[in-house]
Amino acid sequence: MTEHRAETVDQWLDDMISPLQELLRVTPDAGLIGIRKGGVAIAQRLHQRLQPETPLGELDIAFYRDDFAQAGLHPVVGPSSVPFSVDDRTIVLIDDVLATGRTVRAAMNEIFDHGRPSRIILAVLAEREGHELPIRADIVGVRLDVPANAYIAFDTVRARVTVGTRG
């Protein structure tokens, strides 16, 4: 098991800041939306540092997941909240880890039920192998080379990242 300390995670976040600043310079009304739970924690930190004009959005994708038939309804952490109009806006979708791409697909489906964005940018703290869909991140804090059976867990409280394998 490898643990990346909060300081390391901060550096990854730093690497996400400058491309996001550039994006906000061109499209100042871009809306940041985090995916619960890990993505919201990342999005909150980015939003705090960037101070964009649009308030932060949060998505709970439990009602959009593609594994309802296999796994049933996943626990709902809280209602989705998108406190701005998505129509014709650049959306920065934020998650902690991009792996299969299924979460992002579900989140994009939900975003389109809120409106028709002009484009969606994907920003993730960590990207890893294991893509199952043609979805790649535009802004990445770190690329982690981990075994296929590894998990990457972002600890939202202590802002640390743990990489391990389930036995």
Add this chain to the structure above:
Amino acid sequence: MTLAHPQFDSDGALRHFLDLDGVSRETLTTILDTAEGFAPIGERKVRTVPLLRGRTVANLFFENSTRTRTAFELAAKRLSADVLNIDLVSSSTAKGESLLDTLRVLESLQCDMFIVRHSQSGAARFIAQHIAPGIAVVNGGDGQHAHPTQGLLDMFTIRRHKGDFSQLTVVLIGDIRHSRVARSDLAALKILGAGEVRVVGPRTLVPADAEALGARFVPRLDDALQGADVIMGLRLQRERMNGAKVPSSAEFFRHFGLSAERLSLAKPDAIVMHPGPTNRGVEIAGDVADGKQSVILEQVTAGLAVRMAVMSMVLGSHTSNRVESHQAPGVGP
């Protein structure tokens, strides 16, 4: 006991929703939390989520009901399910077909869920016990037994306004004995640990076992309303009056009607609830039903989110039909 109830699978998860027997506080709270997730969907331009896309929900109404049927139908449609409304009041059962024969026919229509409304207590449970595995049954009201989704939407509404149940004084007024709504409300309040529950109404309309249901019988409405946080009116059914259990509507209102004057005995921020349809001037004064303490229409809206939660939970995966997921552990869906 709990596991023997047909509404639970071997993991204790709800596979049907028939009444509140054996439902834990944790499960009930999960339903309410899930409903909170569904609630804002009604505010969007696109008011549907794709959760039950391709599933078929059949409303089996053996008893007339516009409100409940409409609420279940809309909730199912907001989950992207296909909905069949089958009016059984005037249909095959009237032609002498047995209930079991009717069920076999409905199973053959390849539905995933039945919403059952029936005038006989226990009908939904009977259907759940005789239906093919894989079909979920939700009780939309059976006789005088239970109306569990109404009970839950009432709890959802109370929780939104009042939060912690343990501090609350809740008053139920009227025909408690014949009311499946009251029975489900009392059961839910007990599960959620409501501070104090009072029932008030004519002695003939209050069940002898009120204490067993977690409530205290208070004979006079003025006494019952003192310090109340939540006041729940119930519909006085006309047939009860014909049965001479109540002298007249005017007489009922004089003793047990919720007037503005009486409402002032409760806490100033008390909420007024009613499952509808209301009999104005019988159990509730018009100005109270329309007043600023009334949450009667909020209850109707809450009914959509709560029914969406129940339907998506009972149709979720169960031990008998679970398929292994292929997703990478720990990340994403």
